[in-house]
Amino acid sequence: MDTSNNIVLTKPFSVLAQESDAETVYKAPNLMKRILSLFKNVRPGSDLTHFQLPALFNLPKSTLQIYGEQVYSTSTDLLSMCNKGKSPVDRLTSVVAWYISTKRPTIFGVVPYNPILGETHHVSKGNLNVLLEQVSHHPPVTALHATDEKENIEIICCQYHIAKFYGATVEGHIHGKRRLKLHNHGETYEMNSPDFSIRFLPVPGNNWVGNVNIKCLETGLVAELSFTTQSFLGFRGNRRAVKGKIIDSSSRKILCEINGHWDSTVAVKNTINGEERVILDAREVISGLQTPIVKDSKSVWPTESAIVWGQVNQAIMNKEWEKAVKAKxxxxxxxxxxxxxxxxxxxxxxxxxxxxxxxxxxDWDCFPVQKLVPPSPIVS
Structure with a gap:
């Protein structure tokens, strides 16, 4: 944890979810009982978008940081590998691997803070500079711009979620536009997001579920992915599975098949020659990640998430729940x-x-004011 001048940064979200003691670091006592009591007066089908959770149910982190970590918090640079593919199919395959790597394991029962209007999160990792801003509060819309000037790669995202309560589950429907641009190849990839499901009963757990399309506008190649979960009762099914295919949209010819688990390994099989290879080892992607550090605290914007929520973060880390509630x-x-x-x-x-x-x-869309994201005083 970095606490430079009330700038309180914490470990990457995905690392927390993998740690053996993660369940005890942030959760208040009797969490399941508290969750059930929290929703006892909420009707099934209710929109939870503006539902304010007590600090007892929060990670020491803003939603902006969660979205940002999906881009900059990696041990393997899958993003720059998207540039290195020799053919359009190779590059789309790398984009698929990178995209799946952004879907991280989560901790049941705790969620990040809802960002305030104008809140920002700005972090650099190597040549990659990432900037997020909360551009709307009702609905809660987040904009992201990331640029790697060396690799000539750009990411632009504008997304918002609508959470609804269905009795035994909360379903988070994630909307918005996401674009990955490989400027060296003149290619733009557009993609959507799966939904995020939180199940309380009978077996508590979180998962990504739904269908995703990743399409290259210039080549017409499309990756169709399906994120699946266990059965309705939660006891059977292929948990955290992802499968799909890469097709030529003009002919509908299947070029590759994709199969695996987004929290472990994913492989691609060439349907023409039968060759199969692993394109993602999720454990390698999130291994050895460290808390971002502040290089120059005076240059950190006052709108930075780690400042806005700094006192809340510190209280949650110390398990000072009453103090956390007051600070939030x-x-x-x-x-x-x-x-x-x-x-x-x-x-x-x-x-x-x-x-x-x-x-x-x-439908919302965003357009960066600056062509390039500047380097940040916070470094991952």
Whole structure:
């Protein structure tokens, strides 16, 4: 944990989920009992998007940091490997491996904070600079821009989630647009996200579920993936499985088959020559990850997640639950006060790092203000 001048950074989320003591680090006592009591008055089908959880149910981390870690927190540089494929199929296969690697194991019963409007998270790893900003609060929309000037790679994401309660489960439907650009090859890959499912009974657990399409706009190649979970009762089924295929959209010809588990290994099989190889070992991707460090605390923006939630992070890390509740309430009440002041003055808040567009149907998209993300004083 790095606590430079009240900038409280914690271990990457995926590492926490793999540690043997992760269950005891952040969870308050009798967590399952608390969860069931929390939802006892919530009707099935209710929208939980703006449901405020007590600090007892929080990780010491903002949702912005979770999204950012999926991009910069890796031990294996799968992103730059997307550039190295000799053929369009090779590059799409690498994009698939990178994409699946961003789906990380999670800890049951705890979730990150809902970011406040204008909150940012800015981290660098090597040549990769990553910037996130909370560009809307209702609905909660997060924008991400990442650039690697050396590899000439760019990522632009605009996503928001809608969480609904269904009695035994909470389903998080993740919407938005995601683009990975390999500028050296003139290729743009568009992709969606699976949903995130939290099951309380009969067997508690979390999982990614649903169908994903990754399409290269220029070549017409498409990867169709399916994330599956156990059966309804939670006792059988291929847990954390992912399978799919790479096809030529013009002919619908299947070029490759994909099969494995997103939290262990994933392999691809060439349908023409039968060759099979492992494209992802998830354990290698998240092994040896360390807490980001602050190189220059004076250069960290005051909107940085690790500052906004610093006191809450520290209290949760120390298991000082009452202090955590008070610190979180202070952040949230201050946010409401700022929103009321802005409304009374007739002011409209504008994101600093992105411009936005959205349709009447509720689709959002974002466009970075700067061509390149600058290096960050926080380094992973």
């Amino acid at each position: 309430k202070f952040v949230e009440e201050r946010q409401r006060e700022i929103l009321r002041e802005r409304a009374s003055k007739g002011e409209t808040w504008v994101p600093k790092h992105f411009s936005l567009s959205h349709t009447k149907e509720g």
